[in-house]
Amino acid sequence: MDKLRKALSGRDNSDEQEEERGNIMTQTEDTPLLRVMDNSTLSWNTRVKGFAICFGVGFLFSFLGSVFLFLPNGITIFAVFYTIGNILGLGSTCFLMGPVSQCKRMFATTRIIATIIMFAALAMTLVSAFVLHNKALALIMVVIQFLAMTWYSLSYIPYARDAAKKCFGSCLDL
Structure with missing residues (x-):
C-alpha cells in the first residue's frame, strides 16, 4: 500500500531527501494557500x-447528461453536464496526487497533446452549445472530449497506449 501511495503522490527517494533538507514550502510560513498546494x-x-x-x-453528472440528451432540446444540458462530469473526474485525481503534482504530470511531454486537446474540446463543447447553438458540433466535441480523456488516462498505464493502438489497428485490418 505504501508503494501505491508513493506512486500516486509522485514521491520517491529524491523527494524525501529534498524534504529533509527543507525546500521553499517548508521554509515559508504556513498559510492556507501553501497547505492547499502541499x-x-x-x-x-x-x-x-x-x-x-x-x-x-463526476460520473453522476456525465450519466445525467446522457439522460438529458434524449429530452427535447437537451443537447445544451447534456453538453454542460458531460463537461462538468469530465472536469470533476479529472479533478478527482488531484486528491490522490495533489494539485501541483497533477498539473506537472498533465503537462508532461507524454501527455501535453492529449491535455491540450482535452481542454480545447471541453471549451469548444460549451461554446458550441451556448454560443453557436450547434447541436452537431456539440456532439462532435463531446466525442473528441471522450477520446482525448481516454487517451490521456491511458498514458498513466504502462504500455496501455501501445495496446490500444494495436487493438484499434487490428480492428481496422479486418
Missing part, C-alpha cells in the same frame, strides 16, 4: 474518500 496535508484515507466522492459525482 500534497501532504490530507491523510491517505481522506484523499481516497475525496477521490471517490469527486469521481462519483
